[in-house]
Amino acid sequence: MYLEISNLRKKFGSFTALSGVNLAVEKDEFISLLGPSGSGKSTLLRLIAGLEQPTEGRILIDGEDVTRLPPYKRGIAMVFQDFLLFPHMTVRENLNFPLRMLKMSAAEREERIDWCCGILSLTELKDRYPNQLSGGQQQRVALGRGLVCRPKVLLLDEPLANLDRELRRDMEIEIRRYQVQLGIPFVYVTHNQEEALSMSDRIAVVNKGGIEDFADKSTIYSHPKTRFIAQFVGRSNVFTGPVLTSPSGGKSIEWQGIQVPLGPNASVGSPESATAYIKIEDTLIEADDGTPGPGKIAGKLRDVIFRGQYAEYLVNLPNGAEIVASSIDSSTRVSPGDNVLISWDVDRLDVFSDAVRP
Ligand SMILES: Nc1ncnc2c1ncn2[C@@H]1O[C@H](COP(=O)(O)OP(=O)(O)OP(=O)(O)O)[C@@H](O)[C@H]1O
Ligand SMILES: [Mg+2]
Known part of the structure; x- marks a missing residue:
């Protein structure tokens, strides 16, 4: 397994946000963490990214134990619901920013930016500022800031929540296409079952800080293992x-x-x-x-x-x-x-x- 999470626990004070989560994801898989508000989805993602430290448990990426590594050494990128683009920077500069942090040469950065813009159809928009882009285009740039670093794993936390329905549908297809093209695992957080069902290979249903089931999407939908899943999905x-x-x-x-x-x-x-x-x-x-x-x-x-x-x-x-x-x-x-x-x-x-x- 490419991404392995074992017995991951997270407490905030006396509150247990995650209780012993296990998850194993293959290299070419698109998985969703689907669950209601407050179930612990973002907490799990933040632990994988290294933005929070677990109370207990381990995270392995490609065989390497990254549990104690700082975020920038994990080879992971994360995309958020709020695009968080720098308003005073063009698309190119927004994409260049994470690469400068990685101390890459100018030539290498240029090549990466071109590659990324090619995949995300941003080449024509490279010199625009965020306020000159549509919501969908801004979201593509936000994705680009994750992908430009060529992460081993891409984490996405409700990245389409701010987009209107039609655009969301188009983006669902596009995001899935990028994942297939890049051949890296995407871990996608959502509370929207349609999104999870349309994009994922497998779905982990998160409830009250635990995973109720982790299975292919048709099993989750048609043969729910728990009563919570039976009521939450469909x-x-x-x-x-x-x-x-x-x-x-x-x-x-x-x-x-x-x-x-x-x-x-x-x-x-x-x-x-x-x-x-x-x-x-x-x-x-x-x-x-x-x-x-x-x-x-x-x-x-x-x-x-x-x-x-x-x-x-x-x-x-x-x-x-x-x-x-x-x-x-x-x-x-x-x-x-x-x-x-x-x-x-x-x-x-x-x-x-x-x-x-x-
Ligand atoms: N830093 C923190 N300190 C204390 N409690 C926290 C902290 N971060 C999260 N929590 C709590 O942990 C629980 C899980 O939060 P989390 O953000 O992971 O939920 P979520 O599934 O992402 O929900 P949503 O769909 O609303 O984004 C919530 O009850 C939340 O209040
Ligand atoms: Mg959340």
């Missing part, structure tokens, strides 16, 4: 209650008076309480023709929210709860007020056992 309907077993052996969750069927392979540790999650795109809605088959839940359509590429159907159930469905057969027509049926493929339901309090 949108799901959630059912909690005791587990019932029918005389024929079929299991279901008794959820506020409604039986939610579970698949034959669902593993529920304790029958006293379990929680099941189904993604809204796996939740099918159809018109109720009066013959609800097995495994279908009846309700009344309250509202339809148009989301562009798909629609969300909000369904009121007799128990007072609401289910959101976004999967519908193209021939089906339903309108608010209609009686509808909700169902899903039970294999797509994720079930977690609840800890039962004594």
